[in-house]
Amino acid sequence: MKVDVLAELATTLEQRKTAAPDSSYVASLHAKGLNKILEKVGEESVETILAAKDAQASGDKKDVIYETADLWFHSLVMLSHLDLSPQDVLEELARRFNLSGLDEKANRTK
Ligand SMILES: N=c1c2ncn([C@@H]3O[C@H](COP(=O)(O)OP(=O)(O)OP(=O)(O)O)[C@@H](O)[C@H]3O)c2ncn1[C@@H]1O[C@H](COP(=O)(O)O)[C@@H](O)[C@H]1O
Numbered sequence: 558m559k560v561d562v563l564a565e566l567a568t569t570l571e572q573r574k575t576a577a578p579d580s581s582y583v584a585s586l587h588a589k590g591l592n593k594i595l596e597k598v599g600e601e602s603v604e605t606i607l608a609a610k611d612a613q614a615s616g617d618k619k620d621v622i623y624e625t626a627d628l629w630f631h632s633l634v635m636l637s638h639l640d641l642s643p644q645d646v647l648e649e650l651a652r653r654f655n656l657s658g659l660d661e662k663a664n665r666t667k
Pocket residue numbers: 566569573580581582583584597626627630
């Protein structure tokens with residue numbers, strides 16, 4: 558059975574927008590507001606960077622997966638707080654298929 562993890566998580570996150578903050582971590586983040594969610598995204602970004610640097614030195618990549626999951630999760634909460642979904646981001650990535658990052662940068666107008 559193939560599970561669409563992003564879609565399933567997005568559905569749960571939408572449900573948590575109306576849940577009681579004391580019953581759900583996600584609801585508690587929404588109740589605290591965007592600044593708290595962004596603080597968590599920043600914190601998890603730094604932890605991901607540190608885990609990647611440690612992995613390069615030690616060869617143990619387990620924490621990179623763990624911290625990246627935390628980062629993706631909190632980014633999804635941020636999107637949900639702004640009434641956006643993972644699908645919006647996936648569509649943007651799909652739009653970029655076969656568009657070289659170097660060509661795109663050279664053609665930027667801003
Ligand atoms: N994927 C996750 C997930 N990943 C990480 N986390 C939580 O994110 C938090 C981040 O870790 P930290 O160590 O930074 O947390 P902390 O120190 O308590 O945070 P602060 O008090 O410092 O803000 C922890 O509480 C983790 O349990 C998650 N919490 C929930 N989910 C998913 O979201 C769903 C809904 O969760 P609830 O809203 O709690 O029901 C769950 O069923 C899961 O599928």
